[in-house]
Amino acid sequence: MTDKSSSKRDIILDAAVRVFAEKGYYSSRTLDISTEAGVAYGSLYHYFSSKDEILLSIFRERWHVLLDRMDQINQTISEPGEKILAIIDFIFRSYQHNSDMMKVLIMDVPRHSQFYSPENWKVYNAFLKNLADVFREGQEQGIYCQGISPLIASYIIYGAVDMTIRQYVYNPEFNHEDFPIEQAKEQIVQMLKQGFSKREA
Amino acid sequence: MTDKSSSKRDIILDAAVRVFAEKGYYSSRTLDISTEAGVAYGSLYHYFSSKDEILLSIFRERWHVLLDRMDQINQTISEPGEKILAIIDFIFRSYQHNSDMMKVLIMDVPRHSQFYSPENWKVYNAFLKNLADVFREGQEQGIYCQGISPLIASYIIYGAVDMTIRQYVYNPEFNHEDFPIEQAKEQIVQMLKQGFSKREA
Amino acid sequence: MTDKSSSKRDIILDAAVRVFAEKGYYSSRTLDISTEAGVAYGSLYHYFSSKDEILLSIFRERWHVLLDRMDQINQTISEPGEKILAIIDFIFRSYQHNSDMMKVLIMDVPRHSQFYSPENWKVYNAFLKNLADVFREGQEQGIYCQGISPLIASYIIYGAVDMTIRQYVYNPEFNHEDFPIEQAKEQIVQMLKQGFSKREA
Amino acid sequence: MTDKSSSKRDIILDAAVRVFAEKGYYSSRTLDISTEAGVAYGSLYHYFSSKDEILLSIFRERWHVLLDRMDQINQTISEPGEKILAIIDFIFRSYQHNSDMMKVLIMDVPRHSQFYSPENWKVYNAFLKNLADVFREGQEQGIYCQGISPLIASYIIYGAVDMTIRQYVYNPEFNHEDFPIEQAKEQIVQMLKQGFSKREA
């Protein structure tokens, strides 16, 4: 019974992700979500108290998946450069496999007023904090240059990756065949490696 | 279009920017805009055909200001490295002086379904194209390495800058006194310079 | 209908009385009733066909308790004045011991549209009819004055008592310590006695 | 303009009184009210913030009419017995001419949870207070007996009148032709007069 009902909750959440990704949170109707999920109108309100709550649940529950996999990377890989590579790889793969989810997490969640609670920001920032920690590790090991704050480094890394993927996802002028996303990833990794490396005296 | 009416139109547009920046497009009421502008309820419809039209007008008319100033930079400065520096400087200053406008252009405009017309994307992308062109110039002059596509380079530059500023604007955990934005800018510029520079054999 | 099930039915009915008394019929949820009764959500529909049916059952089954005890008074006491005294006493005690029930019977039942069937009114009025009959008895015995219709007399008696108790139950300005309800009852009884007594020629 | 718009507000309020009187507050739809008033659905929300607010406005604005006319009686008539007679007369006439309003004020307003604020009770009780004051006056002039508290006297008077009228208004068994309401009023007045009069030593 628990198994079944918990899966229904997930069905609704997954449907909401697809609907929000397509039309945006505010243009999505609760009816659209229930139809997409294949459940009755009122069932949404068995599992969530409101439409707002659905969006915030997506953030809270799905974002943790990202964090958990970052922990895994941290424990499996030791070399900082390799870690950053793995993280970038992971972000790219997340977008490729869950582009709807990423659209929602990037475009809808941060635009929602109820999102701005200290707890949410803490969770939201944990990702960047993690990235900064890996960079600091690299600095301590003498791999990365000292002149850059780990916080700013994390912004550069994530900003570069995020912007690139956003263009792939949203920009209709982008030709995916002429310029495969794998190639973009390689170029970004190379550039970051050189940009962060310790400068010669 | 007399002087008086065009200024009233701008008053409304500026008010809309402030309101959209604070609450987001969908949570903003037309009443909020007219109140903020200090004009009557129905006056909005003398100057704009709909609420959508207000948002699109903001994009069309204000985005061009950005493009115009980029043209200016292009004509005044010749050295590609200096140009990129000036552009980054300009983006940072734009955020600092017009953070409301930037919030709207970044968060609200791209989330609006009517925005996605080919013409709009063309205008939207002109900014990045310009950045890419400057990078290509640098490559041709042998300043920047060949291994990176100008397009990707523009994403890296803009992504890094955008992400950083977004944290400054939205992140409540950010301490502006401990970490002044000017310092962030310096570090980004240094990193990009090194990351893009021609590699030694 | 086993003993167990009939007791569960009563548990639900008693819970409904408490819930209706507190929030009123329309503001009460069936969930509130099942929670208050400590039974499962759907169990209500094993015993009652609808929420309406619960309210009408309260009326039908609990109102008869009042009527039965009035019959008892009629059979035990013979003097009309004593009877009226006993009835007033009984109404006051009913409120004091079952104020929730009385609230429901006075405020919710008569406001419910389905209540207005001839049968229900007949039952509802039986109480007043009884009171009128006792008064008529007193008139026939020469105790009460002829100028008042027994029907009107019953309204005066019940109206005075009902109004007083309602103030005690609902009026927050009422100070129960300065003015004990027993004293109110005494004064009403005295007044009614004198008001109804046969006038001297 | 003011005249017109203020009358529209009253049109809505009067329509709401009729609708609430017929179906009760909770069974009345806001659509019923706008239809009855002959205005557009949304116009209700120009003048009132919610359905609740409509009910409370009826109470606040219409109840004062009652209080004002009681003041008038107080100023025009000096003899306490005459005053009580006039008040009873006035209550009876209020019911006869505004029975819808009285239904709402008696049945719907006090059953509404938001009604129970101290300010509302104060206004609600002012009517009874006035009645009690007249009775006290009569006691001081030696017309009424000392043994009854003015408060209780007001409950008896109002309770008797209210109960009687309620039967006339709601009770379908009541035959208005056999028993005209004027006659009921006469009997009540006579009974109260004798019941309250000073007792002979």
Next chain:
DNA sequence: AATGAATGAGGTTTCATTCAT
């Protein structure tokens, strides 16, 4: 041009009731 009262389609949410387990 300017106003703001008026409109009503369409949104989110509630909640009595059903029914498979």
Next chain:
DNA sequence: GATGAATGAAACCTCATTCAT
């Protein structure tokens, strides 16, 4: 009998837009 997840009709309310003044 007992359960509570599931249902969906219908409620209240919002708010972009219109239009008479």
